[in-house]
Structure formats: C-alpha cells, structure tokens
Amino acid sequence: MALVLTEEQSMLRDSARGLISDKAPVSHLRGLRDAKDPTGFSKELWQSFAEMGFAGLLVPEEFGGSGLGFVEAGVVMEEIGRTLMPSPFLATSVVAASALSRGGNAAQKSEYLPKISNGSLLATLAIDEGAKHRPLQTNLQAVRAGNGFKLSGAKALVVDGHVADLFIVAARTAGSAGEREGLTLFLVNPKARGVAVERTIMVDAHNAARIEFANVEVNADSVLGEVDQGAALLDGVLDIGRGAVASEMVGLSDEVFGRTVEYLKSRKQFGKLIGEFQALQHRAAQLYVDIEITRAATMKALQALDTDVAKAASAVAVAKARAGTTATRAVQEGVQMHGGMGMTDQFDIGFFMKRARVCEELFGDANYHTEQLARARGY
C-alpha cells in the first residue's frame, strides 16, 4: 500500500475540510467556550456530519454506515485537528463504533450502529481511572448479581461523558488491577440508577466527564464481547482511538506550524522580517521535518490498522508517541515564535497548545507508548 492518499481519500479530505473550515473554524470553539455551552458542540453540525456519511464512517454499510477504513477516519480527524472542532466524531464514530462493530453481537450491532450512523446516538468509552492512561489497571468492579452484574467504581476523562446516550465501560470481573485476564466491557445506560456524571471543564474546552458508578445494575445482555476476556477487544479499540488521536495531532501540528511560518513572513523586528533570522529558520525547518516524519508514521499506523488491527500495536505506539512529541514541540514553538502575541487569549494559538496537551494524555502519552514499544521489542 502506498503511503499517500488515494484519489478517493483526497476527495474525502477536501469535503471534510470544506465543511469544517467553513462551519467550525477556531472561533466556533471559542464561542462555545465563552458561552459555556451546555452541550459543548454543535448538534446542527453533527447532523451535517451524519448526512455527509461521517458519523457512520467506520460503520459497515449493512448498518447504515459508509463502511470506510481507519485511513479515512484519520483523514477526517486530521481536519478536525486543524480547527479544533469539538465533535462527537472521536468518541462516538471512531472509538464506540469500533467497539460495537468489533465486539458486539448481532442484536447489539443492529440496535446501536444504525443510530450512530444517522447521528441520533452518542456513545463513549469509559476507560481511565487514575491520573494516567493505564488500561490494565482498570479496577472498576463488576460483580455478578442475579442474571446480570453490579458495577461500582469511577472513571475519569470520559470524552463526551455528559452528553452520551451510551457508555462502554471497562470493568473488572475477575483478577486484580494490572492483570490482563478478567476485564470485561459493558454497555451502560447513563440514566441507569447509580450513575453520577460530573462534567469536567477542561483546559482545552472540549467535552469530558468524571463518572461514578454506585452499584449500577446491568443485565447479562449488556456485556460487549466476552466476560473476563475483554482485554483483546479493548486493545484493538484503544489502538484505533490512538491512531485517530495521532491524526488529530498531525492536523493540529500542521496548522500551528503553518500559522507560525506565516507569522515569520509578516512580523518585522530589527528592520527585518523575523523569518530572516537563521535561529528561527532552522527551528522552523526542524519542526517541518518532525511533522512530515510523524505524518508518515501515522499513515503507516492507520494502514496497519486497516490491514489487521491485532497486528498494528507497534506501528500505533510509534505513531502516538511521535504525535505527542511533535505536537508538543509544534505548539511550544508556535507560542514562542509569536512572542507576546502568542501568549494572548485573543490569539488562537493558545487553543492549539491546550488541545495538544489533552490529546497527549488521551489513550496514553508519548512516554507510555515508547515504553510499550520497548516491551514489545523485549528489552
């Protein structure tokens, strides 16, 4: 597979870019933040997304989706990264849709996937519990009770947690924190008794929530995949999420970089354009190289996911690790090279810095993924 977009993928990019840059430039996020918008994204825009086939992009055609692959999902994520558009696309269309189509039984798929495709259902994965992403440390307890289970514990950084219609909750049905065995995914109705959702206003003004589960009862039909054997399903779904977030970070890095280079070509000091100073030129060139390398690594990971999710782990770890270090560098240089302007809220660049920080924590930061690669290589 060539590491360049096909014609169809380029067309998809153009249509996503057209819609997103037109309807959701950075000022859209700014407006939602300033208004303390209760939803945190535009429902109207989400409907447009659904009509264009983006909401169900990964959903198989038999369930009303577009049946496209992860490279295509990455194309859309990259465009989202360029304007920081707050959107259920990541949580619902990428992560939850993948969990349901990969782990769901026939009934679960036909109940939820068509609604994801038409934009009427929002769903999200509840995974992290501590300050850092450590999936195997999952300790939310699910104990058998009658014909079903009772869930107790807490989740953090649940993307779109306060607006979701469906939670996919990683829980422990056996074993103890740190073990692979004994993880199970559950489909939980946010309105169920014992669920308490606290929307957390985050640094990046994107949606997130903390959720507490106090003896929440679910029936046996709510199990997604197999009891105790959820780790493999979870690995794949998380890797899909990681690939998507890496794409968002590539888009974000590229956008910040583009804006910064433009600034270097317009701002004058010492009687010269600051872009004439070699100290800045070389740093800009290094950043360009970093972004291109990370872009390639991310495409490689998405293609690996399209080929075989179960064999993509190392390529995904490389991509997410690179995306983290690259985006961090891009936003730091972005602020620095804009001088005092870069520090102002009125200027957009700070939004990129804040979103990059959240993307870095989502589904594991660069340190986490670098560690995963070292373990996979056995040293």
Place this chain on the structure above:
Amino acid sequence: MSESEAADLEEFRKQTRAWLEANCPPEMRKPATSDADVFWGGRNAKFSSEPQRIWFERMRDKGWTVPDWPKEYGGGGLSAAEHKVLRAEMAKMGARPPLSSFGIWMLGPALLKYGNEAQKKEHLPNIAAGLIRWCQGYSEPNAGSDLASLQTRAESDGDDFVITGQKIWTSYANYADWIFCLVRTDPAAKKHDGISFILFDMTSKGVSTKPILLISGYSPFCETFFDGVRVPKSHVVGTVNRGWDVAKYLLQHERAMISGMGERGVGRPLGQIAADSVGSDAQGKLDDSMLRSQIASFDVDEAALAACAERAVDLAKAGQAHPAFSSAMKYYGTELNKRRYEILMSAGGVDALEWESERSKQGARPRAWLRTKANSIEGGTSEVMLGIVAKRILDLPGA
C-alpha cells in the same frame, strides 16, 4: 492499482523471494560491518570473499545491481513498485547490496537525466557491471558548504578543456577510475552560472591524489590535484556553464542515499545489543533504565523515519514530492545515525573503546562511531540542509 496489477506484483514478490532465497549466500545476509564487506567494483576490484563474488555476479546478471535502470543500460528495468518489492524482500532477509558505488547512487541518476545517448551508452553499463569506479570532485579547500564558489579552472583549448586546480575530501579518489567533477568554465559569470559538470579518467596525465587520514583511523578520502589535465569537451554532461543544475540534481540523490543510513540498522535491535553488555533484570528489562529509555525513543524515531522514507518514494512516484525533500530526510537520517552510534558506544561501555584487537575486530565499533560524525557533514551539512528546507520548502525570506 488495478486488481490484475496487484496480482502481478504479488506474483513478482513470490518469485523474487524464491530467487533471493536460492541465490543469496548466507554470508551475504548479514549487514556489512567493515569496508571490506562492501564491494565497490572498479578496474582493480578484488572480492574479499567467494560469497561476495557469487552474490555480485548473480545480481549483476539479473541487472539487479541497478534494479530500476533501463535494461538497455545494464539495469533490471523494474518499475517503481517492483523495485520497492525487491528492496523490501532484500531487507527482510538482510541481504547486502551486491555492489556499492558513487556511480550507482550519484552519477547514474544524473546521466539518465542530463547525459546524451553516447554518454549513457559509454558509462551506465560499466557502472551496472561494476567495471568502473567513480569518485566525486565537488568540494575544494575554499568551497565547502558554499560549493558554488569553487575555483578549479577549465580553459578552452580547441576540442578540449584544460583543467587546473585542487579538490579536497574526494572520497576514494585513490581507488577510483573516473571522476565526475565540477569546474569553472566561465570565470566572468555569476558564481552559479559559470560551472560545468565534466567526466574524466583518473589516469589522465596531470591528476594526482594524496590521502587524508580520518579520526576513525581510516583514510577514505584525498586531496586531489589537477595540473593541466586535458579532457575532451564531449565529456561535459549537459550544457557548458549549466553544470550547477546537474550538480544539484545529483546532490538530491546523494542526500537520499546518505539519509538511508539513518534507516539502515546494524543487524540486531539496539535493545538486544545493549542487553548483551549491560544485562537485564528478572523481567527482561535492560539494567540501565536511562539507556533503556534512550533506546526506546530512538526506536520510535527510527521506525517513524522508515515510514517517512517509504512515503518519500511513494510521493515521488505519485509526482507529489517536493524536490528539496531529500534535504529534509538527509538532515534527520544522519542525525539519527549519529544518535544510534552514541547509544551503541554507551551500551558497549569499556568494550567499545578497544581500538586494535582481534576481539574488537580492530575497533570496528569505535571506528564506525567516529565515521558517523561525517554523515551530517558530507553531502551538505545539517545546517545547510535546514537552510535548504527553510528556503525552498518553507519559502522563508532571505534564507
């Protein structure tokens, strides 16, 4: 790609794999660790081993010393996609390049683009067959990064140019049969406009070389002197005084080749090499956690660079490549290779410091480590590469 093309390519992959399995001697499936492991060809070429000879001859007979050159010039005539498959299959089994040469990496591509038919017919088959070894006469004592300020003169005399001047850092000039050389044919023109790209035999009267010793203890390059060397004008590649175009095009290929060093590993993963010397704990983790994280970060960047190199080829094939992208790759690839060898030295500890012993293969590791320091200098320095990216790709002012 259509389905039938994909099927053809799959068939090609199968056949290639089978052929390589049957024809690549086991000794040639290990990375080269010293210059003796590399076959450079040329009039005085000697094989350092029988497997080296067998491997070279088998590949030569298929045209696979230069797989993507046209068959009429001794190449394999492979398409870009087939070439990619061959490279991938060779990499998978760790097969060495059967022939290395400046002719393959640098002059060949330049001749294919700028050479006339007679020049192509004269030189390309000799490169493909490893019969003539080339060296590169670009740098001069006062023209390094600022290459276009070169002063070696070529004065017109009837059908000939008469060349006088000095080159420096000419790699393997003392072993090379021919040189591709930049000379000033119009001293009055602006510096980029009076340069010609010319080819001549190193045994011509008036050519002499003097080896220079490197910090690695090896002497792979020379000062090269030209004292009234007579060269027919027909040996100019491209147009007289337009040699800079040829020179720059050749540099793109040189840079792509040098950046490849960042992608090419040393046979085994660094983590395993390090485990041999520093040891591992009960869980198999390296017993030096800081070194371990350096290696892991390196591995991330190495894998990402490999993806980018693959993408660069695909972009070129799709006609979407920026011509200056090889400078970006050269910068990153060479800096990465220097990192690789810093890690190897750190992992090797005291054992990596021996300079002369059987045990250390005559100091192979420290010598290789020192040699890598030149990667970010030769073919254009890292600073010059960043300047090219800033100017040509980012279009920054005054760069």
